[in-house]
Amino acid sequence: ASTLAFIESSKDGSVSRSSLSLLAAAQKLSNPITAVITGSQAGKTAQALKSSFSCNSLEKLIIFEDSKLDTCLPEELTPLLVKLLKGNDYSHFVVSNSSVGKNVLPRVGALLDIQPVCDVTVIKAPKTFVRPIYAGNIISTIECPAEKKILSIRTSSFAPIPEGSTDSVAIEKGTDIPPCDLDVTWVKTIVTKSERPELTSALNVVTGGRALKDKDTFDKLLSPLADVLHAAIGATRASVDNGLCDNSLQIGQTGKVIAPNLYIAVGVSGAVQHLAGMKDSKVIVAINNDPDAPIFNVADYGLQGDLYKIVPELTEKLRN
Amino acid sequence: MSGKRQLRILVPVKRVVDYQIKPRVNKALTGIETNGIKFSINPFDDIAVEEAIRIKEKNKNLVESTHAVSIGPTKAQDILRNCLAKGIDTCSLIDSMDKENIEPLAIAKILKVIVEKRGFNLVLMGKQAIDDDCNNTGQMLAGLLNWPQATNAAKVEFLDNGRVQVTREIDDGEEVIEAPLPMVITTDLRLNTPRYVGLPKLMKAKKKPIEKLDIIKDFPGINIEPQLNTISIEEPKTKPPGVKLNSVDELIEKLKEAKVI
Numbered sequence: 001a002s003t004l005a006f007i008e009s010s011k012d013g014s015v016s017r018s019s020l021s022l023l024a025a026a027q028k029l030s031n032p033i034t035a036v037i038t039g040s041q042a043g044k045t046a047q048a049l050k051s052s053f054s055c056n057s058l059e060k061l062i063i064f065e066d067s068k069l070d071t072c073l074p075e076e077l078t079p080l081l082v083k084l085l086k087g088n089d090y091s092h093f094v095v096s097n098s099s100v101g102k103n104v105l106p107r108v109g110a111l112l113d114i115q116p117v118c119d120v121t122v123i124k125a126p127k128t129f130v131r132p133i134y135a136g137n138i139i140s141t142i143e144c145p146a147e148k149k150i151l152s153i154r155t156s157s158f159a160p161i162p163e164g165s166t167d168s169v170a171i172e173k174g175t176d177i178p179p180c181d182l183d184v185t186w187v188k189t190i191v192t193k194s195e196r197p198e199l200t201s202a203l204n205v206v207t208g209g210r211a212l213k214d215k216d217t218f219d220k221l222l223s224p225l226a227d228v229l230h231a232a233i234g235a236t237r238a239s240v241d242n243g244l245c246d247n248s249l250q251i252g253q254t255g256k257v258i259a260p261n262l263y264i265a266v267g268v269s270g271a272v273q274h275l276a277g278m279k280d281s282k283v284i285v286a287i288n289n290d291p292d293a294p295i296f297n298v299a300d301y302g303l304q305g306d307l308y309k310i311v312p313e314l315t316e317k318l319r320n
Numbered sequence: 321m322s323g324k325r326q327l328r329i330l331v332p333v334k335r336v337v338d339y340q341i342k343p344r345v346n347k348a349l350t351g352i353e354t355n356g357i358k359f360s361i362n363p364f365d366d367i368a369v370e371e372a373i374r375i376k377e378k379n380k381n382l383v384e385s386t387h388a389v390s391i392g393p394t395k396a397q398d399i400l401r402n403c404l405a406k407g408i409d410t411c412s413l414i415d416s417m418d419k420e421n422i423e424p425l426a427i428a429k430i431l432k433v434i435v436e437k438r439g440f441n442l443v444l445m446g447k448q449a450i451d452d453d454c455n456n457t458g459q460m461l462a463g464l465l466n467w468p469q470a471t472n473a474a475k476v477e478f479l480d481n482g483r484v485q486v487t488r489e490i491d492d493g494e495e496v497i498e499a500p501l502p503m504v505i506t507t508d509l510r511l512n513t514p515r516y517v518g519l520p521k522l523m524k525a526k527k528k529p530i531e532k533l534d535i536i537k538d539f540p541g542i543n544i545e546p547q548l549n550t551i552s553i554e555e556p557k558t559k560p561p562g563v564k565l566n567s568v569d570e571l572i573e574k575l576k577e578a579k580v581i
Contacts, residue, residue: 074459075468099490102455103471106424110460115425115547118454128551133452134343138352139556143549184468187485187496229581237509247510248493254509262580272342283580285571299562301574313568318581
């Protein structure tokens with residue numbers, strides 16, 4: 001048995017935290033791992049992975065240094081991944097549940113006639129996996145008897161592999177990228193710029209709900225608190241829909257799923273769809289003036305009261 | 321906009337437990353409790369229905385037909401009637417004949433047959449169903465058909481050069497891609513807000529025919545047996561109730577105790 005892991009190319013040649021978590025999950029399958037990295041920064045990413053992180057099961061890195069793979073279009077990636085999976089006897093194929101992973105994995109699965117197991121949160125055995133359904137309201141345990149298993153991993157559920165080095169790993173240059181016969185063009189990516197830590201990997205997250213009324217209030221109240229905690233800022237669907245912030249900040253069933261050490265919900269009511277995205281956070285704090293807000297049911301610590309007084313006071317006291 | 325292109329739009333829709341209902345595991349621990357539970361159209365599919373109707377309304381000479389299809393129990397005809405009432409032209413129900421756990425891959429194979437037999441050139445569907453949360457079928461269908469795919473659509477535009485431009489929601493913002501038809505587009509939340517449909521329209525739609533097909537007889541050769549086995553389902557362990565605090569100072573003390581600050 002052996003595992004193929006798809007590591008997403010990064011724009012600067014660094015290794016993303018979600019890739020580190022993906023490798024940690026892959027190690028739980030107890031197989032030797034081959035990682036495939038694509039895009040013009042693949043070589044640099046492979047070197048960074050090898051020299052800075054420790055992954056005992058990692059045996060080989062295959063790099064496809066081709067800039068046409070930089071945009072990660074599923075129409076381009078699928079033929080390559082299908083070829084790798086058909087030409088080798090990997091028992092497992094894993095990707096992270098990022099927007100790239102979610103986009104490409106089912107397409108690969110369909111062409112291999114394999115139903116993937118998606119959004120795996122626990123690997124119980126090499127063929128037994130846990131995945132949440134119904135927005136995390138139900139937890140299912142799935143057995144996959146097929147010889148080849150393909151999985152997407154909810155990376156927030158796996159602690160990243162530690163720093164160190166994996167000197168023994170071989171880097172192999174991949175050749176012969178199958179051509180894409182579809183006329184799809186990437187036009188542009190509009191990245192929401194932020195000086196803050198990335199939401200899905202931040203250790204601390206401060207989230208604002210609809211109670212914050214408008215964009216100005218949202219920024220003025222949450223930014224200083226996020227600053228003192230070195231936290232990422234998150235949002236609910238309601239606050240995104242009401243124009244309080246950018247939609248890349250949305251946490252929940254249809255947004256991002258996160259599990260930081262500290263999660264502070266400010267003016268968040270706690271709709272089921274939002275809870276699906278954050279209830280695995282280690283310590284949850286809820287600040288809300290409505291004593292019946294469902295968020296208090298999942299919060300470890302609740303503070304009921306005027307958030308316009310509480311948040312500045314908390315910010316000030318944490319700063320000192 | 322050129323009037324030559326004729327869009328034939330297929331909108332696959334799924335009947336799911338209403339999004340406002342908190343699902344519970346049934347007594348036999350084999351599935352979720354469905355007795356007396358409200359079912360509705362999958363909310364993302366509702367957005368796809370709305371988008372199909374808006375495309376038709378905006379570009380009268382562009383759209384030849386809009387067709388909704390649901391693969392599910394007989395009762396799924398309720399959501400199909402709703403689609404008709406909203407303005408979808410025709411629809412079919414593929415009766416799942418009490419087969420449960422039909423996986424996305426099997427659904428994609430059935431949809432492929434429908435697309436090929438009836439010559440659809442645009443499939444609009446929800447990015448995921450809110451019951452199994454797989455987020456698979458659109459990508460699979462695109463792969464099986466060897467069509468371009470645009471998942472998580474936040475904006476769909478038909479360009480004068482015949483291409484379709486889709487703005488997609490991605491982890492760190494948005495991405496814009498372009499492809500010619502035929503293609504598969506899956507819809508995300510911000511694409512549109514589905515309309516409500518009033519009783520008069522709903523009553524009128526009751527008179528419209530719904531084509532009925534049988535998943536076994538009408539789709540021979542497609543294996544609908546699941547590849548994956550569900551061993552158990554359970555409700556997540558609930559945390560012990562949290563503590564309500566009285567002051568910011570108390571909160572800071574607790575956070576220090578928990579070693580998170």
